[in-house]
Amino acid sequence: MSETVSLSLHGQVAVITIDNPPVNALSHSVRKGISDCLAEAAKDDNVKTVVLYCAGRTFIAGADIREFGKPPQSPSLREVLSQLDSFRKPIVAAIHGTALGGGLETALCCHYRVVNSDAKLGLPEVKLGLLPGSGGTQRLPRLIGAERALDMMIGGKPVDATTATAWGISDECTDDEILQAAMDFAKNKIDVEKLPRVSANKVADIEDDFFAAYRKKIAHRTRGFAAPERIVQCVEAAVSLSFEEGMRKERELFRLCRDSDQSASMRHLFFAERQVARVPDVPADTQVREIDNLAVIGAGTMGAGIALACLNAGLNVSLLDKDRQGLERGQATIEKLLSAAVSKGRQTATQMREQLSRLELIDDYQALADADLVIEAVFESMAIKEEVFSMLDKVCRDGAILASNTSTLDIDRIAAATSRPADVIGLHFFSPANIMKLLELVRGAETSAEVIATSMRFARQLSKIGVLVGNCFGFVGNRMLYGYGRENQFLLLEGAAPEHIDKVLTDWGMAMGPNAVGDLAGLDVGYKVRQERTDLPADSRYYRVADMLAEQGRYGQKTGRGIYLYTDGSRKPTTDPEVSDMIRQEAKRLGVEQREIGNDEIIERCIYALVLEGARILEEGFAQRASDIDVVWANGYGFPRFRGGPMFYADTIGLDKVDEAVCRFRERFGSQYWSASELLERLARDGGTFGNLANKE
Ligand code: 3H9
Numbered sequence: 001m002s003e004t005v006s007l008s009l010h011g012q013v014a015v016i017t018i019d020n021p022p023v024n025a026l027s028h029s030v031r032k033g034i035s036d037c038l039a040e041a042a043k044d045d046n047v048k049t050v051v052l053y054c055a056g057r058t059f060i061a062g063a064d065i066r067e068f069g070k071p072p073q074s075p076s077l078r079e080v081l082s083q084l085d086s087f088r089k090p091i092v093a094a095i096h097g098t099a100l101g102g103g104l105e106t107a108l109c110c111h112y113r114v115v116n117s118d119a120k121l122g123l124p125e126v127k128l129g130l131l132p133g134s135g136g137t138q139r140l141p142r143l144i145g146a147e148r149a150l151d152m153m154i155g156g157k158p159v160d161a162t163t164a165t166a167w168g169i170s171d172e173c174t175d176d177e178i179l180q181a182a183m184d185f186a187k188n189k190i191d192v193e194k195l196p197r198v199s200a201n202k203v204a205d206i207e208d209d210f211f212a213a214y215r216k217k218i219a220h221r222t223r224g225f226a227a228p229e230r231i232v233q234c235v236e237a238a239v240s241l242s243f244e245e246g247m248r249k250e251r252e253l254f255r256l257c258r259d260s261d262q263s264a265s266m267r268h269l270f271f272a273e274r275q276v277a278r279v280p281d282v283p284a285d286t287q288v289r290e291i292d293n294l295a296v297i298g299a300g301t302m303g304a305g306i307a308l309a310c311l312n313a314g315l316n317v318s319l320l321d322k323d324r325q326g327l328e329r330g331q332a333t334i335e336k337l338l339s340a341a342v343s344k345g346r347q348t349a350t351q352m353r354e355q356l357s358r359l360e361l362i363d364d365y366q367a368l369a370d371a372d373l374v375i376e377a378v379f380e381s382m383a384i385k386e387e388v389f390s391m392l393d394k395v396c397r398d399g400a401i402l403a404s405n406t407s408t409l410d411i412d413r414i415a416a417a418t419s420r421p422a423d424v425i426g427l428h429f430f431s432p433a434n435i436m437k438l439l440e441l442v443r444g445a446e447t448s449a450e451v452i453a454t455s456m457r458f459a460r461q462l463s464k465i466g467v468l469v470g471n472c473f474g475f476v477g478n479r480m481l482y483g484y485g486r487e488n489q490f491l492l493l494e495g496a497a498p499e500h501i502d503k504v505l506t507d508w509g510m511a512m513g514p515n516a517v518g519d520l521a522g523l524d525v526g527y528k529v530r531q532e533r534t535d536l537p538a539d540s541r542y543y544r545v546a547d548m549l550a551e552q553g554r555y556g557q558k559t560g561r562g563i564y565l566y567t568d569g570s571r572k573p574t575t576d577p578e579v580s581d582m583i584r585q586e587a588k589r590l591g592v593e594q595r596e597i598g599n600d601e602i603i604e605r606c607i608y609a610l611v612l613e614g615a616r617i618l619e620e621g622f623a624q625r626a627s628d629i630d631v632v633w634a635n636g637y638g639f640p641r642f643r644g645g646p647m648f649y650a651d652t653i654g655l656d657k658v659d660e661a662v663c664r665f666r667e668r669f670g671s672q673y674w675s676a677s678e679l680l681e682r683l684a685r686d687g688g689t690f691g692n693l694a695n696k697e
Helices: 028-043 077-085 102-109 136-144 146-155 161-167 178-188 210-221 226-240 243-258 261-275 301-312 324-343 349-357 382-395 411-415 449-461 477-493 498-508 514-521 523-532 544-551 577-590 599-619 626-636 646-653 655-669 678-686 690-695
Strands: 005-010 013-018 049-054 091-095 098-100 112-116 120-122 172-174 293-297 316-320 359-362 373-376 401-404 424-429 438-442 465-469
Touching: 005 028, 013 028, 013 178, 028 049, 028 077, 049 178, 077 102, 091 102, 091 178, 098 102, 102 120, 102 136, 112 161, 112 178, 120 161, 136 146, 136 226, 136 243, 146 210, 146 226, 161 172, 172 178, 210 226, 226 243, 226 261, 243 261, 261 626, 261 646, 293 301, 301 316, 301 324, 301 349, 301 424, 316 324, 324 349, 324 359, 349 359, 373 382, 382 401, 382 411, 401 449, 411 424, 424 449, 438 449, 438 626, 449 465, 465 626, 477 498, 477 514, 477 544, 477 577, 477 599, 477 626, 498 514, 498 599, 514 523, 523 544, 544 577, 599 626, 599 646, 599 655, 599 678, 599 690, 626 646, 626 690, 646 655, 646 690, 655 678
Parallel strands: 013 049, 049 091, 091 112, 098 120, 112 172, 293 316, 293 373, 316 359, 373 401, 401 424, 438 465
Antiparallel strands: 005 013, 424 438
16 A cells, blocks of 8 residues: 555445645655555455545645656556546545645545535635646536636635535535544445436536636736636536547646646745745744734724734734824724625624724723734834834833834834834735735844744734845835836836836736826825935936826825826726826926837836845845745735746746846946846856755755
8 A cells, every 4th residue: 555545444335544744635655545545445345335535634635736847657646536437336535624626626536525514625726827637627517517617716716615515516514523424424325326427417508608708707817827718718628528528628738737837936936935934043933922912003094904904813902093083083994894894795794793892992002001912003204103112112011012014114223212122023014904915024133033933923813924024125025116116117207108017017917007006005105205215316217207296296096196097086097198298298308218118128127127126135135035025026016926926937037038138227227226136147147046046045
């Protein structure tokens, strides 16, 4: 047998047990083990039925992602599944935890599926740039219809046990111990004369224009991303071809996905998002502090969003603001967001009341005496933050963690306002704080390992991804954003229309274009930060367009006009000829010659500016590894996951090519912005990659 799969006999029921921690992935030894056990059970006359079961915390969570890109080893999953599909004795899959990807595909080849009531079932391959490649695209539509199958495969979100049972993916849902329930099912509820086979079903009828309409529905979510379209093609095959022909189509398209840069990029992010929590000098057994009582200071948009994120995670939250009006505004923001969740059916009114019962409004710092963690989210000004932290130092108990949500300011200066800098950390949330996954943890010179470990766990508690970053201006995300935004600004002056730049970058995969983002965030915000900075380049062109718009009160969506126009309260941007005129005149005044600008130039200048700044951040030691930077950009700035993040993307292009472009831009636009990064130059010269740099750590 194999070291990960065993066979045991319980009367006439044979149990195949997979034990391949942590998630029972279908590694080679598992595939081989299942295949051997099936052969054994087939020839043993005492065996009347078979149960496929997994030890540990979950049913099979999919193919072993670590094996992709390595030489294939027989038997392949497809081979095992066709053995399962033609198996004569009844087989029941006993599902607890998660049955994902190849795991659900395996279960779909069994005659029956019994699931625990808290199990989840899904085909999330799309999140790895793949499609279900072991029959999932052919079997699932035959079981639950084309539309539901497409929603599951293109959304990538698993369904819960109740839904799976209602849709017919599962035959029985149980609260009992799963192995026993599946064995009982195998003994008592099977009609051996009429064993069901998903592959023998026909896909339920659909409307003639179904696929055209479906493609239209998903178009905005899938720009530039190949896997969803290929999934649609597989389901078209499931509807129109025989099972065998459909399987051939699926295999052909699966291979295209598997061997693509897009899938390599998404697999990179999958592992990067798990590696990011590892901090070399903060070992896994570092003590963490309990966080039961949490306080947020400042009830503005950001403070209210942070408070809501914490309420959503089940924590008790005190929201402090200096005046009653501010507090009421904060509470109203939270109630509005919660009511929206209720009306969209995401939660019930009872849940909303329970959440609000954990929110306390306070206007007195003395009430913070028992807080375990305080997050300051007041106006972005050093003087105000220093005042807040010196107050916190006076009222908070020993051991409380004092965090600042600053997006740019020096965390060491903030910590110096207290007598306990080891307890001070930056917790930089991204707007809207209750939605965005990213949380930058800004490490000050004296922040303790315990505070870092507790903050990492806190990020997980909020279902966010915590990334530890160093204390430089803008930290990792916003520091890189400066270069990206600067190129956008220069391109505007040089003659590229805002809607052209935005379209090129969104077609490339960015969630939004930089000009639409500026209008959404508010052009006054960046303007104020630039006014406070003393280290900006002495260049009259630098962020000139954004400054002019802000000076004219064109702050973006909130004033109905920014770089775009928003009529009648709409969020839909339209081109404003006044702005085009204004940019043209300003370019003339500054002596910038306007010209036709191609799509490639827009992408290269904006994206390579990110890569160059990322390289500098790495060489200065403000990020632990290149993949952490990718995690920041994929989760906080809408960088397309199918490009893996800026640093992985640069590796994919080849650092020699990136460096060559950087040199070209330096010559054309000056070394002030495109100055060399020693790290990038060295890697380009030696044929290295940012990724390998991390592996050598
Ligand atoms: C597929 O099936 C293709 C087929 O259609 C066709 C094939 C021909 N492989 O997330 P966690 C590791 S594609 C290898 O922290 P959780 C993970 O790296 C696959 N390793 O735990 C981590 O390792 P480490 C479709 C895997 O409890 C550890 O397990 N399936 C795999 O928060 C714990 O992971 C998926 O896409 C894997 N498949 O969440 C499911 N999965 O400790 C992907 C996990 O060294 N997995 N690891 O950092 C998940 O969504 C989550 O891991 C899961 C558990 C929900 C299962």
